[in-house]
Amino acid sequence: MTISVILPARNEAGGLDRTLPVLRACMPGAEIIVVDDGSTDATAAIASGHGAIVLSSPYSMGNGAAIKRGARAAKGDILVFMDADGQHDPACIAALLAKLDNGYDMVVGARDWSGQAGVHRGAANAFYNWLASRMTGFDVKDLTSGFRVVRADKFREFIHLLPNGFSYPTTSTMAFFRSAYSVAYMPIPVAKRLGKSHIRPLKDGIRFLLIIFKIATLYAPLKLFVPVSGVFFLTGLCWYGYTFVTRHQFTNMSMLLFSASVIVFLIGLVSEQITSLIYRQ
Known part of the structure; x- marks a missing residue:
């Protein structure tokens, strides 16, 4: 099974400079794709310098849009999605892939409370997890985690459902549950991100509130x-x-x-x- 690693990146030069060498060492045979989402720094140059395939857009289309572009371009049978800001440890990919080999269609890296970006984000994610668990009947440990491995053919079935914004993990997870594809969770460590978060508290807070209703209407x-x-x-x-x-x-x-x-x-x-x-x- 061939593997493609997809990293959406917007002004993540520092994170990529730290992540890509470790990723290449951990996954020497994998296809590495960095989707440059309209960056204004050296994101594309650093990604290219580390041997990654770079897909650049002239302006920012959103995290979900970058994920969709990367998934369409990837040649691997297995897709690995991870953040480019240095939070996710590439060494965890092997454990996620081993879990996938046990018959699962998607394995998600689950953060604990210490891995949440602040109390408010942690409380919001805990509520999303509770709501999704009630809706699906499964124990959803981290609905919004962007670190996951998935079978490419199954993920591409739902590309048309994915939004261009930050809620692609929510949509893809609920789509897999709704279609009776197996999903597993594994605890992962999360480091402090490099650079500034692109999430805007007020605007994205309202958008995340709408995700609550989207979860319900998307699933049942x-x-x-x-x-x-x-x-x-x-x-x-x-x-x-x-x-x-x-x-x-x-x-x-x-x-x-x-x-x-x-x-x-x-x-x-x-x-x-x-x-x-x-x-x-």
Whole structure:
């Protein structure tokens, strides 16, 4: 089985200078692809100098876009995705590949609390893991980890679903669970990144909040819409009971809540059918 290692990079000259020599030593026969996402520093030159294949874009398209470009260009049967900022240890790849050989389709490197970039990021990731575990019925240990190995043919089935932003790990993981492809997690150490993070707290915080809803609608929409529909229905029923006892009336508010309950449930049914069509293959 041939292996391709894909590193999305945007202004990661320092991280690549540290990571690529170690990566080459650990994976001497692997194809190494650095996707230069519109960098303004020496990212492309350093990657090329270390013998990596460089795919450059004239402007930044996003982390997910870099992953998609790298996956399309890779020739390996196995794809290894890792960050270019020096956080991920190339020495861990061998253990991830060994786990993949046990019959899994994707193996994800799972960070512990010490590997999270701050308390707020750690708390948010813990919530994503909990929600994804509830939705899928599997113990999701790190939904947003960018360090993973995966079978190339299966990963490419879902390239059209991946966003251009930072949530490609979430989307790909949920897509694998939804399609009954096996996923495993392995604990990994995480070093302090070199350079400045490209995540913007306010804008990306709102975007990560939307990921919560995307997780639910991507995997099993009815698991999200049915509880919401139930809340509207029970609220309408309680309000009707109150107005009936106090005023002997069926109010417009009760009708509105009952109608909202039905509408939300029907939207859930339509979303479930759309999701089934997306994963039909």
